[in-house]
Structure formats: structure tokens, C-alpha cells
Amino acid sequence: MKRTAFIASLVVAGAILAGGGFLLGRTTSLGDPSMAAAAPASAASSAERKVLYWHDPMVPGPRFDQPGKSPFMDMQLVPVYADEPGDAGVKVSPALQQNLGIRTATVKRADVSSSFDAVGAVQFDERLNVAVQTRVGGYVERLAVRAPMEQVRKGQTLATVFAPDWLAPQNEWLALKRAGVASDIVAAARERMRAMSIPEGLIRESEVTGTAQARFKLTAPHSGVVAELGVREGAQVAPGMTLFRIAGLEKVWAVAEVPEAQAVRLVRGQKVRAVLQADASQAFDGELKEILPQVSASTRTLQARFEVDNKGGKLAPGMLLRLQVAGESTSRLVAPAEAVIRTGTRAVAIVRNGSGNFEPRELKLGVDLGDQVEVLAGLHEGEVLVTSGQFLIDSEARLKSVLGAMSAAQPASAAAAPGVYRAEGTVERVDPEGLTISHGPVPELQWPAMTMGFGKADPRAFADLKPGDRIRFDFRKGGPMDWELVSAEKTGGTK
Structure with missing residues (x-):
């Protein structure tokens, strides 16, 4: 009997301890809110992250x-979140840049002359050609010049x-003079000889x-x-x-x-210095006289005719001259040609x-x-360009989807580059410093439809x-008007 009572007491005490432990644990949990909310807060944070788009990491260009x-x-598909850190572009460590042999150059302004060199062939000046003819029929008794040139x-x-x-x-005129006829008859006979x-x-020799x-x-x-010899000794000649x-x-x-691209810079009257191709020490002064209005379909060139001074007689037809055409010098924004990747449709x-x-x-070239x-748009003075290894960087950029927005195969729903809307x-209006545009709403900036510069x-x-x-245009924050155009393309139609 005593044993049974003792066991019952142990059961009651265990229940009390278990209940107390439950109450203690519940109280402790309620007393530390951070512990209670840790898991739900983490889940809420994950749920509130804004997804920009989904993509395939193995084919990162297309976005969904x-x-x-x-x-x-x-x-x-893997989501890409708005709060993920990262800068625009591709980051390449200095060590890797050195290993890849990446070289850079600075975009700068330079005084560029529109002068250029061309090679010309010497020809006779057709305006100085003279024809020697006879106005009476007869025979060539003696030929003093027997060969062309x-x-x-x-x-x-x-x-x-x-x-x-x-x-x-002549005999008639001489007979009239000997006969002593009237002077007017003699004068008429003389005029007849002049007409022939x-x-x-x-006539004076006959008179003497x-x-x-x-x-x-x-x-x-x-x-x-003698560019042309049209007769031989003993040959009969006719008038004319x-x-x-x-x-x-x-x-x-x-x-x-002259190539088409350079011919547009030619102006009549331009001075030229002609240097003999066979002897650079011999130079001649010249002037552009004519641009022939015909383009060669095979070479896409025009013929330019330069008049060159040859008082010394050192130039002969067929000789080659290196023509140094002088032009005005202007300040232009230039970049190394090797830094430009040309795809056929864009640079x-x-x-x-x-x-x-x-x-x-993307560049607009001149x-x-x-x-x-020459760079007309897309770059600013002082910017640094890659001149060697740009194709390796371009490949890395495609792996990071930086060039995805520039790909023609990208879907229309793809997101714009960071900071570009x-x-x-x-x-509405076009000015040298900017454009005034009436545009629709911009949800990313919470803008309503409005007109702005x-x-x-x-x-x-x-x-x-x-x-x-x-x-349809892209724009970003910056510039003297606070917002600056990045690109613009016509969508068809006018207001």
C-alpha cells in the first residue's frame, strides 16, 4: 500500500515538472521576440526581393x-534580383588584364587636316593642242619632222x-601690175589671193x-x-x-x-604639290582644275584633273606623280581605328x-x-577605350548579359541597362543642346505622361x-538638363 502511494506521488511530480517546463519554455519564447520572429522575417525578406527577370545561366543573353x-x-530559369550588388560592365582583374595583353587608349580631340595623297598619271593638256593644216591642195615636197613625239x-x-x-x-596679179592698170583692179587681185x-x-616674195x-x-x-603626224613626204594633201x-x-x-569618300572634300582651285614618283627630289606646283562627273562602278572612284606647271619640260605623258592635296585643318574627336569593332551594321x-x-x-563614326x-556620337573626350583584347572582354560581357540589351535577338520584354529608362x-522641338519630347508614362520612375526636355x-x-x-528612346540621369538621351529610334509615323 505504501509502495503504491509512493509511485502515484512520483507520477504527479513528473506531470507538474513537465507542465512547468512547458510554461517556462513558452514564457522564455514570448520574452525574446527576436528569436520568435527570426524565421518568418527571413522568409518575408526573401519574398519581398524584387525580381528583375529570369535567365538561363548557361545562355545568359535572353531574359524572361x-x-x-x-x-x-x-x-x-534563375531569377536576377534588383538588390544584387554589381556595377555596370565587366570587371577584369589587373593581373588578368596583363595576362590577356589588354591595351587601352584615350579618346581625344585632334586637329585633323582634310589633305590627302593620291597618285596621278601625267597626260597632255588638251587645251594646249594645236592642229596644223593646209588650206590648199598640193604635195609635200619635204618633210622636216618625220616621227611622232x-x-x-x-x-x-x-x-x-x-x-x-x-x-x-599670182601670175594674174603680176600681169596686172606690169600692164599698169588701175590700182583698184590690182588691189582686187591681191584680195583674191588673200581669200585663197x-x-x-x-605674196611679197612674188612681188620682189x-x-x-x-x-x-x-x-x-x-x-x-608632235603628238600626231598625219602625212608623209611626197604625199598629196587636200584643203582642211x-x-x-x-x-x-x-x-x-x-x-x-580619288575614292568617293575623299572626293567630297575636293574643291576646284585647291593647291597641290606634285612629287615625281621616280625621284622625290623633283617637285612641281599644281592646282585642281576639274572633277570629272563620273564614278567608276568597279573601283568607286572619281577622276580628278590637276594642272601641273612644267616650264622646265621634265614631265612627260605616262609619268607618275604623287599628289599632296592641301586641305583645311579642323578639330575633331578621334579614336584609334583598332579600338572599333565593326559588325557591318553598327560600330x-x-x-x-x-x-x-x-x-x-555603340558609336556613330565619321x-x-x-x-x-572620327567619332560623331557615342564617346566623350578623355574616355578610355580598349584597343587590344576587346573581343575577350566582349565574350565575358555576353556571359554576364551586359551585351544582351544590344543584341538584335533579345526579346522586347528584356530589362534595360541599370540606370537607363x-x-x-x-x-516636339529639336535644339543643339537637346530635344523636347511628349512621352507616355514611365512606371519605373512613377512619371505620368508629360512633355519635357x-x-x-x-x-x-x-x-x-x-x-x-x-x-522610342532610352534616357538616363545626368547632363546639364538633368536627363540625357542615350539612344532614339523612329517607330514610324508623324504627328
Whole structure:
């Protein structure tokens, strides 16, 4: 009996201790709220994180608005959260940059001259060509110049021609003079000889000797070379027949093939310095006289005709001249040509931003300057470009989805780059410093539809836009107008 009572007492005491422990634990839990709320708070924090988009880590370019299975790999899409740390661009450690041989250069302004070099071939100046003809029928009794391209000087005898048709009018004139007829009849006979193109010197010789003269000499009207020889000794000639064609050498033409891109900078009257290709010590002064209005379909070049001084007679047709065309010098924003990645439809450069990361930048290029290229939009003076190894950085950027927004295959629902917002609207006004746009709501900034001004990084940017154009544009915070345009494209239609 006593044993049974003792066991019952132990059971009651155990129950009391168990209840007390439960109450104590509950009280302790209630007394420390941080412990009680630890797990739910963690879950709430995870639930409140804003998801920017979902992507496949193995194919990071495409972005999706909803979770699900990747269409590329056998795996689920991974979310990318707004609060995840990270800077724009691709971060490459200094050691890796050195190992990859990455080199950089600075965008700068330079005084660029529009002068350029071209190679021209020497030709005769067609304006100095003279034809030597006979105005009477006859025969070539003696030919003084017997081969083409012989040099002649002004007044030099070229050929002796016998003209029997000139004997009759001369004999008639001499007979009238001897007969002592009226002076007006003699004068009329003399005028008839002039009308038959009998040289005045030949008429005087007939008057002195008293006999008719039918032999006369053809002389060179000016110095040059015989470019064309159209007669041989003993040959019969007819009135109007060209016996010689003499080309002057005081000035010559240098005809150069100029590419279309450079031909637009040519202006008549531009001075040129011509250097002999075979001997650089011999230089000549020249001037642009004509740009022939015809483009070669095979080479896409125009012919430019330069007049070159050749008083010394050292230049001959067929020689090659290196033409140094002078042009005005202007200040332009230039970048190394090797830093530009050309895809055929656009030009991209890899820029190192202020945080040391690398990011792609789409460019609008101007004139090709050889080792450098003019940049019209997309870069600012002082920015640093990658000139070697940019393709490795571009590949890394694609792995981190930085270039995803620039890919033409990216879906329209893809998110914009950090700090860049997109909207659509109508251009109301275009100024050198910016554009006034009436745009729709911008949910990311909680903006309603309104009309406001956006600055431009370069006054020459967006030159193709005009008031009334419907556009889709990207913009960011910054610039003298607080908000600055990054890109703009027409969507069709006007207001």
C-alpha cells in the first residue's frame, strides 16, 4: 500500500515538472521576440526581393518575364534580383588584364587636316593642242619632222608644200601690175589671193622676184611635241587636212583616281604639290582644275584633273606623280581605328568606365583617318577605350548579359541597362543642346505622361530627328538638363 502511494506521488511530480517546463519554455519564447520572429522575417525578406527577370545561366543573353524551364538547357530559369550588388560592365582583374595583353587608349580631340595623297598619271593638256593644216591642195615636197613625239619649237619648219593652184592668181596679179592698170583692179587681185589663203610672205616674195611662188613652208605655231603626224613626204594633201597635231608642254595634266569618300572634300582651285614618283627630289606646283562627273562602278572612284606647271619640260605623258592635296585643318574627336569593332551594321567600342569596369558603347563614326577614325556620337573626350583584347572582354560581357540589351535577338520584354529608362513619345522641338519630347508614362520612375526636355551628349547626335517624329528612346540621369538621351529610334509615323 505504501509502495503504491509512493509511485502515484512520483507520477504527479513528473506531470507538474513537465507542465512547468512547458510554461517556462513558452514564457522564455514570448520574452525574446527576436528569436520568435527570426524565421518568418527571413522568409518575408526573401519574398519581398524584387525580381528583375529570369535567365538561363548557361545562355545568359535572353531574359524572361516569368519563371519556368529553360528552352535551351534541361534546368529551371534563375531569377536576377534588383538588390544584387554589381556595377555596370565587366570587371577584369589587373593581373588578368596583363595576362590577356589588354591595351587601352584615350579618346581625344585632334586637329585633323582634310589633305590627302593620291597618285596621278601625267597626260597632255588638251587645251594646249594645236592642229596644223593646209588650206590648199598640193604635195609635200619635204618633210622636216618625220616621227611622232618629236619636240619642236615655235616657228620651226615642219614641212614644205607645193601648191600649183596658187600659181594662176599670182601670175594674174603680176600681169596686172606690169600692164599698169588701175590700182583698184590690182588691189582686187591681191584680195583674191588673200581669200585663197596665200600667205602674205609668199605674196611679197612674188612681188620682189616678179615670178609666182607655189612652194611654202608650214611652221610650228608654238613649242611642244608632235603628238600626231598625219602625212608623209611626197604625199598629196587636200584643203582642211590635219598634217600635224602639236601638244604644248608648258603645263600638263595629272589625272588621279580619288575614292568617293575623299572626293567630297575636293574643291576646284585647291593647291597641290606634285612629287615625281621616280625621284622625290623633283617637285612641281599644281592646282585642281576639274572633277570629272563620273564614278567608276568597279573601283568607286572619281577622276580628278590637276594642272601641273612644267616650264622646265621634265614631265612627260605616262609619268607618275604623287599628289599632296592641301586641305583645311579642323578639330575633331578621334579614336584609334583598332579600338572599333565593326559588325557591318553598327560600330561598337569597349569603354573602361569610372569604376574600372568595361562596358560596350555603340558609336556613330565619321571620316576614316587611317590609324584613327572620327567619332560623331557615342564617346566623350578623355574616355578610355580598349584597343587590344576587346573581343575577350566582349565574350565575358555576353556571359554576364551586359551585351544582351544590344543584341538584335533579345526579346522586347528584356530589362534595360541599370540606370537607363525607356519610353515612347513624339518629338516636339529639336535644339543643339537637346530635344523636347511628349512621352507616355514611365512606371519605373512613377512619371505620368508629360512633355519635357532631354539633353544630348553631343550637339550633332540624333541629327535625323525632326519635330513630329514618333520615337522610342532610352534616357538616363545626368547632363546639364538633368536627363540625357542615350539612344532614339523612329517607330514610324508623324504627328
